[in-house]
Amino acid sequence: MLPIALVTGALAVACAQPPAPPAAPRSEPPLLTAPAPLRLRSDAPQRYTVQPGDTLWEIAGRYLEQPWRWPEIWQANPQLRNPHLIYPGNVLELYYERTGPGTGATAARGRPRVRVQPGAGGTVRLSPQIRVEALNDAVPTVPRDAVAGFLRQAVVTGSDDWGSMPYLLASPDDRFTLMAGDLVYARGLGSGRRNWHIVRPSGEYLDPDSGASLGFYAIDVGDAELQAGGDPATLRITSARREVRPGDRLMPAEAEESRFYFTPKPVPAGTDGRIVAMFEGLGRIGQYQTAVLNLGSANGIEVGHVLNASVGGRAIQDPYSRDEDPTVQLPDLPSATLMVYRVFGNVSYALVMHARRPISVGDRVGPPAP
Structure with a gap:
């Protein structure tokens, strides 16, 4: 507890202060712009059976004029481990969810939603268990073959320091160009990682307005597999999308499957x-x-x-x-x-x-x- 003298002094000082100016009226926060209404396609199917080779973008385009707004109508399936994924054989069903009294045609029909039709196309029965679905069986967002190659060559660094990356040193017979199946020696691997991507420093991205550097990039060359560790290590080239050369850089091969979803x-x-x-x-x-x-x-x-x-x-x-x-x-x-x-x-x-x-x-x- 504070001494009485201190409390009394504090009260005296407070009473001696001029009255505080009246508080400025609070301004109301700006209203958020309401999202534009969803534009459902006039030929949107009441039911659609997902086919092998479909993509999420293509399916969304069957229902919406703006496919990127798919999350606004998709009713995720809580019975699946990956509730936002769709699988071949699923039967998608268009229905309308009442959201309130409202006005106009939307109120009469409700909000459009799409879900996996209960009891059709491999839909799981209601149960406490979670169904395990293989990720590589799901419908990808974009065509796999359209981006797989670009995912491999997606290498951008903030500086032009490629010297810190592992690199190919030489072939056993001193050839300058190598192909799939050839052995090659490499340095700087620093681990027992088995699979590697081969890339080649290529150029620099520049901002078209300011001219500032946006990063340095490499191009995809091929893939290699570790045969024997050491310094140098021995690799075998498993695929070559360009001629492989000494001096090409190596980067760990990442699992690409999840990048399609x-x-x-x-x-x-x-x-x-x-x-x-x-x-x-x-x-x-x-x-x-x-x-x-x-x-x-x-x-x-x-x-x-x-x-x-x-x-x-x-x-x-x-x-x-x-x-x-x-x-x-x-x-x-x-x-x-x-x-x-x-x-x-x-x-x-x-x-x-x-x-x-x-x-x-x-x-x-x-x-x-x-």
């Missing part, structure tokens, strides 16, 4: 970026090809983020204008929808899901249209 979602409002490169040096790309964006984890980009690309409008001279400056900036034209499947610090790789017109380096990317 993710949930599409729109990038945050205000996201603004550019396409900085195309794989394989292509000047223009189309559906199921990969674009490199100058947006990465530093910009809040995540795997599954969906963006729209647009072709910048030209600046032209209006020959009919009476203005002192007759220059007119034509509006941008939407060109494609992209979905991010690999993210680094300052760049990300995005797959072209739908292309309205050819996409080029320099095209802008931002949130998809509502």
